[in-house]
Amino acid sequence: MPGPKDLDPSSSPRAMLGAELRHAREKKGLSQAALGLKLFVSGTFVGQLESGTRRLRPDMAPLIDKVLETDGFFERNCGAAAKSKYEDHFAEAAEAEAQAAAIRQYAPLLIPGLLQTPAYARAVNRAYDPTATEETIEEWTEGRMERIRLLDHPTKPVLWTVLDEAALRRETGGRTVMAEALRHIADLARRNRAIVQVVPLSEGAHPAIQGALKLMEFEDAPPLVYYEGPGTGRLEDDPATVAQQRFRFDLLVACALSREKSLALIEALAQDYDHEENP
Template sequence: MTQPKDLDPYKDARAFYGAELRRLREAAGMSQCEPGERVFCSESYISLCESASRRPKLDMSRALDEVLGSGEHLQRLCRLAQTSKVARYFAEAAELQLQASFIGSYASMLVLGLLQTEAYARALTRAAHPFAAPEVIEGHVRTRMERTSLLDSPAPPVLWVVIHEAAPLLPVGGNAVMSEQLTHLAEQTAARPRLVTQVLPFSAGAHPFLHGSMTLMQFTEAPAAVYTEGAYSGQLVEEPALVEQYRSAYDLARAVALSPEASLDRLVSAAKEFATP
């Protein structure tokens, strides 16, 4: 795997990091697999970092600095490349979503961020940050709304969303906010051919994702990855065997969920219930 020759190192901090990593590696006379063997990462990870397709990690940059004899050069560039509007633990996953050809999501109690309305996102943000200043809340909401533009990109990913039946019943922000959110989700599902929404009913019983949410991202030219998230933290999973375990569990969740047609009816029904005094 090699870095594209037309990568512009001055496009952004991550591209400059990739160009510098490649320059240092070649100056040391190493192939892409050699530094990976010394810092216990794959050749594909080095390739993805050099092509600016992966967000660099500080611990890996520290190890690469040692191997390549570059002092703290890559560590400093890594800190620049990690700058993001979103929470640090979510930043890499947010960037990977922009590159994914398929995004599969499961959420137990909430509507996926890419499909949230502004009022719903604001209610969630206020609940998560009850002591934050109003301008901080609005900053988080703006960032979340900006991310929804992914669905309107020239080549949007296939987005397959599974939500538990509890999510359309939880009155986030009150009845009016929930009615608007569920109507929006139903309308988006009906209007977008690359969006599939399924509701996992209570009757499905226990399942692997009872304790949280997860997002599976698949790419045309890179290994799949999974992002899992809790209230104030998240984790990007890239180990192939574990990613495959998540993918298999997600396939089972889709299999026992309501059909897309029945799911759409359930969302419309729930929206009407919230709209009824």
């Protein structure tokens, strides 16, 4: 019987690699948990590889080939599945985000990527690297806008964002850029495309005051939590950790303004930015 074909990088390589992994695992009579033990990862992680939610790391591919006796297939094809237009620390998170059925996030210092306008994204990218060329800034900005296209679907993913009032008052890119950015968020909320709430500055300390938070849920894979910092980020699938962060997000929602009051604040701030720019 002929072995599996090498992957075509132009045709959803991660999904194909995941399907081949499931086939090879089942052929060996191993459960996801049993294979995970041999690979020194969780069974949950194996399931996420098979569903295409997580990418196969190059350092893991040779071990998979050895355990499943796949004659170097995964090592040969891992490169196709690892290609991404995003920076290494964010690539896996961006790819998981695109497959998520629901995304819950808290943004303490800036408007998060899925809610940004091109002008706001450009200002953030320029601040991130003041010495980058204009071509690089535009490439990064277009990459962010491409991520946002997942919101073109009228209902999926469910997007629930809690913004800190500080992010709305931080003048990123100038008043005109901020006015446009806040009107864009208000439009998403009014069209019921996103659930948006604001934690007011008057709330003081709150459950997520230490940093940003993003939770992603999937139809055919366990949930993930993503932690991000300057130039770094990691996905976590440990069920206890995910549950803890989900609880933290629920507490944060309880601290936030209602959807109606949040929308009123966002629109009022947008008007203030407009007025101050054009008195």
